[in-house]
Amino acid sequence: MTDEPDPxxxxxxxxxxxxxxxxxxxxxxxxSGFSASRTDRPFAYRFRVMGTDVMTFRSTRFDGRMxxxxxxxxxxxxxWTADGGGRIDVxxxxxxxxxxAPTMFPTGRPFAFDLQDVRQSLVQVDRAYLECVAAExxxxxxxxxxxxxxxxxxxxxLRGWNVHVQRAAATLFGAAPIAALALxxxxxxxxxxxxxTFPHELVAPAVPLPQGxxxxxREAVEFMHAFAHTPVTTTEVAEHVxxxxxxxxxxFQRQVGIAPNAMLRGIRLDRVHEELRRASxxxxxxxxxxxxxxxxxxxxxSGAYAARFGQYPRDTxxxxxxxxxxx
Numbered sequence: 402m403t404d405e406p407d408p409x410x411x412x413x414x415x416x417x418x419x420x421x422x423x424x425x426x427x428x429x430x431x432x433s434g435f436s437a438s439r440t441d442r443p444f445a446y447r448f449r450v451m452g453t454d455v456m457t458f459r460s461t462r463f464d465g466r467m468x469x470x471x472x473x474x475x476x477x478x479x480x481w482t483a484d485g486g487g488r489i490d491v492x493x494x495x496x497x498x499x500x501x502a503p504t505m506f507p508t509g510r511p512f513a514f515d516l517q518d519v520r521q522s523l524v525q526v527d528r529a530y531l532e533c534v535a536a537e538x539x540x541x542x543x544x545x546x547x548x549x550x551x552x553x554x555x556x557x558x559l560r561g562w563n564v565h566v567q568r569a570a571a572t573l574f575g576a577a578p579i580a581a582l583a584l585x586x587x588x589x590x591x592x593x594x595x596x597x598t599f600p601h602e603l604v605a606p607a608v609p610l611p612q613g614x615x616x617x618x619r620e621a622v623e624f625m626h627a628f629a630h631t632p633v634t635t636t637e638v639a640e641h642v643x644x645x646x647x648x649x650x651x652x653f654q655r656q657v658g659i660a661p662n663a664m665l666r667g668i669r670l671d672r673v674h675e676e677l678r679r680a681s682x683x684x685x686x687x688x689x690x691x692x693x694x695x696x697x698x699x700x701x702x703s704g705a706y707a708a709r710f711g712q713y714p715r716d717t718x719x720x721x722x723x724x725x726x727x728x
Contacts (some may be wrong), residue, residue, distance in 0.1 A: 408453065408581040409573065415447040419465065420447045426467065437467035441520055451573045455530040456588045458573050459523040463516070470509040474641065474689040476525045477546060479505055479599055485518035493632065494551050503559065505550040505599050508633040509628050510637045512581055524566070534592040535603055545604045562598040565591065611657040611664075617642040618656045621649060622664065629668045632695065635661045669694045670709050675716040687714045 414425060419437045425448055427435050449460045463485075476547035489498050489506070491513040496504055498516065506512065528546075535546055554562070569591050572579060581583040604627040614622055621642045625633070638661060639649040653661045673694050677687065688699055691714070696702035706714045 405578075405580060407578060408451075408584050409579065410450070410452055410454065412450040413448070414447070417445050419444065419671065422463070422465070422467070422728075426469075430471045430473065432469060432471045435467060437468075438466045439625060440465055442518055448591050453523075453584060453588055455527040456591060457525050458570055459525060461519065461521040461523070463519050463521070466511075466515070466517040467514045470511050470513045471506075473506060474509070475528050477505070477508060477548065478523055478525045479503060479593070479595060480520045480521060480523045482521045484520040484617070485516065487514065487516035487519070489514050489516075491515050494552055502553065503562070503598075505548040507550050508546070508548050509624065509641065510633060511633075511640070524591065524595065526595060531592055531595065534589065535596055535601075538593060538596055539603050544630070546601050546606055547630075548599055548601045549629055554598050554600065558598045562594055565594040584661070611659070612656075613656045615656065616652075617644060617649075618652050620654075621661065625661075625665045625668050629665065629672055630694070633665075635665060636666070666705070667709065669696070670706055673706065673714065674710055674717060677714055678720070680718060687718060690714075 416422065416425075418556060419439070423437050425446070427433055429448070441590050443464045445462070446464070447460075447462040450457050452458055466487075480498075482498060482500055486497065486499035486502075487495050489504060489512065493512065494507070496502075498514075498519075526664060532544065532546055536544070536577045555660055572583075572587050610619060610622055621638050635649065636646055639646045642649070644652065644684050649661050653659060653664065657664075673690050673696070676685075676690050680690075687703075691699060691702045703713055710717065
């Protein structure tokens with residue numbers, strides 16, 4: 402009887418050169434422009450990966466300071482540290498990265514980081530795989546997952562996550578052979594634990610698409626719907642679909658006859674309209690909803706809203722049907 406080959410993917414490296422560390426992490430995250438510098442610790446790094454083609458567990462020891470910008474468009478990533486830390490999403494929706502504070506990588510866009518002397522662990526899950534598992538867990542069609550990296554998971558969820566990760570890591574990193582079926586089950590259980598731990602929203606793919614939208618324009622519109630609640634810009638939309646800003650503008654004008662920034666503004670106006678329709682009088686204000694959806698100038702917002710819906714936002718909020726439509 403032939404022994405079954407080990408189905409795990411593994412990689413490990415270490416070193417004491419700053420330039421070697423920079424090259425390693427740039428390659429690992431398909432990025433460039435990282436910078437590393439020494440701290441008061443003797444510089445050294447160690448990087449280890451174990452997993453499958455849809456999920457990897459990664460551990461990093463980095464005695465130094467590393468800065469840069471990274472994006473992982475094909476994966477969802479959760480990370481935590483046992484030592485050291487720093488800041489993630491520097492200059493935008495910054496969060497502290499410290500022991501006891503696991504977080505997600507911001508999804509769907511690049512983000513800057515500044516970390517120092519970390520003992521870091523990561524679970525990276527293939528985007529399509531996690532979205533498929535999420536559809537089963539939520540009983541919905543597969544769609545984009547939007548994780549809010551600024552939200553801290555509940556303590557009870559973190560306890561469950563820690564227990565599961567320790568058990569899964571023992572399986573993945575253990576010396577004992579593991580069958581492909583058992584490995585697949587461990588991966589799936591980890592994906593479910595991932596979803597239970599980190600706050601997220603499943604955005605259904607059935608978003609309204611303008612007639613004529615195909616290819617990258619269609620992908621851009623779906624991305625706008627998925628991330629309209631974030632400070633995403635049309636520059637980031639263009640980067641996501643692999644076009645220049647000018648190329649995105651030309652594609653939109655050619656296919657749907659509207660500029661991408663106008664499309665994004667319209668999506669956000671629709672979200673404001675829906676929120677105001679469902680709200681009770683006194684529950685919120687027009688200003689708070691508008692600002693939450695990125696409209697800082699209330700006068701211009703009110704005019705754009707009236708042009709789109711035929712009434713001012715305060716009138717939508719005061720409609721008696723608002724209370725009846727609440728879910």
